[in-house]
Amino acid sequence: MxxxxxxxxxxxxxxxxxxxxxxxxxxxxxxxxxxxxxxxxxxxxxxxxxxxxxxxxxxxxxxxxxxxxxxxxxxxxxxxxxxxxxxxxxxxxxxxxxxxxxxxxxxxxxxxxxxxxxxxxxxxxxxxxxxxxxxxxxxxxxxxxxxxxxxxxxxxxxxxxxxxxRDLPEINPDEPTIVVAGYPNVGKSSFVNTVTRARGETASYPFTTKGVGLGHLERDHIRYQLVDTPGLLDRPPEERNEIESQAASAIEHLADCVLVFLDPSGGAGYPIEAQLELRDAIAAQFESIEVPVITVANKVDRFDPDDESLPALDADFLMSVETGENVETVLEAAIDAIDYEPELPFEG
Missing domain, CATH: 1.20.120.1190 (Four Helix Bundle (Hemerythrin (Met), subunit A))
Structure with missing residues (x-):
């Protein structure tokens, strides 16, 4: 770093x-x-x-x-x-x-x-x-x-x-990066660990006690970076202090795609209405700078997608990290949304 x-x-x-x-x-x-x-x-x-x-x-x-x-x-x-x-x-x-x-x-x-x-x-x-x-x-x-x-x-x-x-996270701003956002306990770290086999890889971060969740994977010889930032993109903007707001803004320079996780099962401990409001705020922040935002309703094994008592999720994908359902599909969707093309050396 x-x-x-x-x-x-x-x-x-x-x-x-x-x-x-x-x-x-x-x-x-x-x-x-x-x-x-x-x-x-x-x-x-x-x-x-x-x-x-x-x-x-x-x-x-x-x-x-x-x-x-x-x-x-x-x-x-x-x-x-x-x-x-x-x-x-x-x-x-x-x-x-x-x-x-x-x-x-x-x-x-x-x-x-x-x-x-x-x-x-x-x-x-x-x-x-x-x-x-x-x-x-x-x-x-x-x-x-x-x-x-x-x-x-x-x-x-x-x-x-x-x-x-000196203790800033060791994140490579030049690597194509998927930022994982959403309230705590919605399955973000489990997703990062599952698709990258990171097993709890973290980097210190001045604004949090848990540290940034990091993971890396390769597709077609391209290395992708997955980042979970607890304490920043896991609560409403109005609840962040000034330094947290600026740090969240800094992530705009890092993200090539944002996955916003929802937990409609109620297991995360946050009302789905609040989760949707956070999703909308994150979408507004990143879509304004043309960073694709994908909504993922996790823990589909624990709730009924056809339950009419749930508000409209407008989720792009239903997924369960625990069972593996659609995990690879979500990952591939993020990679496709990034559409990263590496710079090739000049050929004379």
């Missing part, structure tokens, strides 16, 4: 201690003017390189992050105040992807500043005696430390963002 391997970001104190302690060791290996030059070069390189590495470790949000992960990152970071303090006047400027970008930009500035300080004082050290060189080197250290301390809040903000994003 794109944020999983982000390294821990050092605080200003940690970075300064690292740079100066190594500089001290480098100085002990030399004598006279060379010792002062070696100390400055070591400290300057460690500070500038580490600051630059903090920035380059992150993907470019504009070019390297898919719309799915971009919107999830925005949703998560909107809830995270990036750093204990901020140079921003408005606390809102510290949140979201833009707040992270600003922190990375300030750290990049600090990396350039420390490079300039090192060059400036190395030039001075070449033209003086040892005692004066020692004074210049101490001045350089003070200025290096001052620059790093100026971006301490940004370093902490970046690490806060890293901690918030």
């Amino acid at each position: 794109i944020f999983e391997d982000l390294p821990t970001t050092p605080t200003s104190e940690e970075l300064i201690d690292k740079a100066f302690s190594r500089a001290s060791r480098a100085g002990r290996a030399q004598q006279g003017l060379e010792a002062q030059q070696s100390m400055l070069q070591t400290a300057g390189n460690i500070v500038s390189d580490n600051l630059e590495n903090v920035v380059t470790a992150w993907p470019d949000f504009e070019y390297d992050v898919s719309p799915f992960y971009m919107e999830l990152a925005e949703a998560i970071l909107a809830e995270v105040t990036l750093g204990p303090e901020s140079v921003a006047d408005d606390e809102d400027d510290r949140n979201g992807v833009d707040g992270l970008r600003q922190a990375l930009s300030r750290v990049s500035w600090a990396a350039r500043q420390t490079e300039e300080i090192q060059r400036e004082y190395q030039s001075k050290l070449r033209k003086t005696d040892v005692d004066t060189a020692r004074k210049h080197r101490k001045q350089a250290f003070a200025r290096l430390a001052d620059v790093v301390e100026q971006v301490d809040v940004d370093l902490r903000a970046i690490n806060d963002a890293r901690n918030a994003l």
Whole structure:
């Protein structure tokens, strides 16, 4: 996953201690003017390189992050105040992807500043005696430390963002994806496990306690991804908080087909009228962006489809995961609805 391997970001104190302690060791290996030059070069390189590495470790949000992960990152970071303090006047400027970008930009500035300080004082050290060189080197250290301390809040903000994003689900936005939706206990996870033999494969997800249900299967050498998102598409939109709403919106970038499961048997514990209202809301959300939505009435072995007391289900398929009835038919219908054509390498 794109944020999983982000390294821990050092605080200003940690970075300064690292740079100066190594500089001290480098100085002990030399004598006279060379010792002062070696100390400055070591400290300057460690500070500038580490600051630059903090920035380059992150993907470019504009070019390297898919719309799915971009919107999830925005949703998560909107809830995270990036750093204990901020140079921003408005606390809102510290949140979201833009707040992270600003922190990375300030750290990049600090990396350039420390490079300039090192060059400036190395030039001075070449033209003086040892005692004066020692004074210049101490001045350089003070200025290096001052620059790093100026971006301490940004370093902490970046690490806060890293901690918030590193546990996002490992979902491939480029694979054709079937999203399974509907109230809890309607058979979604059983369906995913049955058709993919996933047996409870899950990925962590910041908005839920259960995690995302994941499964994969292949048809005609094409790998399909099935995703069940408990806590998002399993209850009405008005019951989601702001971050859950944005996360549900992010799934629009992921889904190539949506299966909405109903349980008319009553076994799920939710009135069928409420289930139909959720189905209609999900259909409106995804059909507006031309993602096909298929309604599946599950547990047909436990209810009578001709029961006139049931409201009109308008189901595309009747199915029973437990007995296997129409399970493969539903899966094939979803695959056909996606109509995925892999990109072929250019043939000259």
